Amino acid sequence: MIRISSRAILVIGFILVLLGFVLPFLMVLKVLESTYFLNFFSYTVSLLGIFLGLMGSARMAAEIKRTRDE
Numbered sequence: 739m740i741r742i743s744s745r746a747i748l749v750i751g752f753i754l755v756l757l758g759f760v761l762p763f764l765m766v767l768k769v770l771e772s773t774y775f776l777n778f779f780s781y782t783v784s785l786l787g788i789f790l791g792l793m794g795s796a797r798m799a800a801e802i803k804r805t806r807d808e
Contacts, residue, residue, distance in 0.1 A: 744801060747794030751787045758784025 761780035765772040 744794045744797035747790055747797065751790030751792075751794055754783050754787025754790065756787075758787055 758780050761770065761776065761783070764770045765776065765780075770776065
């Protein structure tokens with residue numbers, strides 16, 4: 739099983755949320771053509787980024803608490 743650090747999860751989540759912001763912005767500027775697939779993809783990427791960011795921050799808080807208690 740691959741173990742990913744909480745900091746890496748936060749970075750991946752940030753990149754996904756940023757992509758979920760940039761794609762609709764480019765669609766509004768008419769740089770990218772707005773399609774159903776691209777709309778749902780940007781929504782899904784943004785939602786996954788939020789969940790990964792929450793999961794990464796919760797894991798980081800647990801790691802900090804565990805090191806403080808020791």
